[in-house]
Amino acid sequence: MTATSIGERHSVAEDNLTPSDSAILIVLMAEARPMLNTELKSRYRIDVVKQRREKLNRLQLVHSERSGPTYVHELDDKGWMRVHEDLDVSSPKARAIGGALAAVHLNLRDRVLPRTEYHNLAEMFSRTDIAPPEPRSSLELRLRNAYAALATGPRAWVALARLRPFFEDVPRAEADGALRRLARAPDVNLAPEDNQKALTDADRAAAIHLGGQDKHLLAIGV
Template sequence: MAKRKRTNNKDRTNAVAEKQALAMWTLLGDGGAGFGGKLTPKIEKPERDALLGAGLITVERRERGALLLTVTDRGWEWAEHHLADPLPQRTQGGAFVLRAWLSRLQKFLQSRQLRLYELFASDETEEAKPDPSTEYGKIREQIRAAYREAAGGFDRRLLLRNLRPRLAGIDRELIDSTLLRMVREGEASLMQLDYRPDVTDDDRAASIQIGNEPRHIIWIVDR
């Protein structure tokens, strides 16, 4: 009779951690927010509860009991330090995650006119290039100046449709990527207009899509 292979506690712990990591990459591949049951692979309750307990996501109940999962600032910070973490080897879900991430990578490279090989350049080559944060810092300051002028100061609610025209000379993808980074770094918030009749065509055109949810309002803190 064949002996049953034993699974020790370390193996089980690693398997659980790998499933939780895959759930995070699934959610991040969808833009950092999405309905767990509609993602591929689906984020199951054990992984959802573990990520919530660790403070990596928030969970908001929506219509018909749907659960909207959103990555927190702590979650984004976790992701930056765990990109090389192991994932489950026997799962087809990784292919869907890879496709989502490669799609976002392609848009990122195109918006910055970068070539794929630059990601694999040597350290010496990277040191010779301009600091990419310089462009971010410049656009960030332009956004903050436009926001301050349109809102009459900081720490105030402002519709994105009132901010966009003041940034008309900047590529929209660069604006949006900068805004999302400002959100991750805690100096800005993007929110919805919850009362749907108030949402105009201009609001829809100016919104930023985060996961399955459009954001119409921006709030920037005074720093």
């Protein structure tokens, strides 16, 4: 067997997506936004482990970047097209994936597509400028997941200065608004740092003014 044929066989094997690979693509397509790995785990029980992340990145289906102690993933242009191809229920790939994928396709075609400006799924998934605004509720969920990634346990205090880097893609006013909404939840507490002399410039810059005070710390948990 020649080196070329070995390389071709290896390439074909890499291109074969497992059900777990396909699940990652479908979730990222449905959310249509960057998602933290911690959020994928808590919300969908999907863990994009190193080997799977590197495979999807190498195939240019998913773009991943480090965000603090975890990674943030977003469906790449080729990923959108790949999902669209797999959602073609007349194809052998879709039949292999099964009825669940067909159900997603029908839901998108019959319920989602009529509420958009597109004429078909191919047109919708071939768009490269898709950047829908992030729903407010998802920002609050991202805050909870970012907190979970940083906290040593429930109700542990996490400095907002450590939390802010997770939201560099979000305008400051939107992130602050999500923090204020989150603070209304019964399991959430925002508090000032007791030792004001211990505050760094980063702590002061990350603080949110709430209830007449600058709050520097976040705790979540009953």
